[in-house]
Amino acid sequence: MSKKKDLLHRVRAMERMDLADLRTEWRRLYGEPPTMRSAELLRRMLAWRVQADQLGGFDAATRRMLETGKAASPPPVHLPPGTRLARIWKGRRIEVTVTEDAVVMDGVEYGSLSELATKITGTRWNGLRFFGVRSSA
Incomplete structure (x- = not known):
């Protein structure tokens, strides 16, 4: 057996x-x-x-x-250059492209997805969550 x-x-x-x-x-x-x-x-x-x-x-x-008593941190997310992300925010389609050292939206470079998400929403956001790359759970 x-x-x-x-x-x-x-x-x-x-x-x-x-x-x-x-x-x-x-x-x-x-x-x-x-x-x-x-x-x-x-x-x-x-x-x-x-x-x-x-x-x-x-x-x-x-x-x-x-x-x-603490859950492990999720592994870091690496988005390779050329990755394109899109999201609808308040009726507007937002599209970004990841480059080697920035995130580009409408020809403007941002240091991170979080910086860009904060600029779009006016409040602090985790960029990965904002663009749906990482869930809140």
Whole structure:
């Protein structure tokens, strides 16, 4: 039997265990079980630990987020020269072209998408969000 099928059978077997059986299984695998009284919660914790042992636990980014309470910053976005972006803002179509060291709109160069988005809207904007390259989520 493959490791994944074995894991699936072990987790499915836990679905039929009562609280006493779950505690016995936890004790067999990990030592003294938590003192909780919820069979469902203990079942989920045990299933997760068994799967994490076999398939790996949290990735590094998730561990950091859990330890610090902060989500990882998204990777930087690099727009290669020649990239063209467009957006409709208040009924006006805005088109920009990314060059080696600037963003060009209507023949005028701007230092960044954010600088341009701020000029267009009159308020501070993240240029990548304004042009839909990066979502707010």
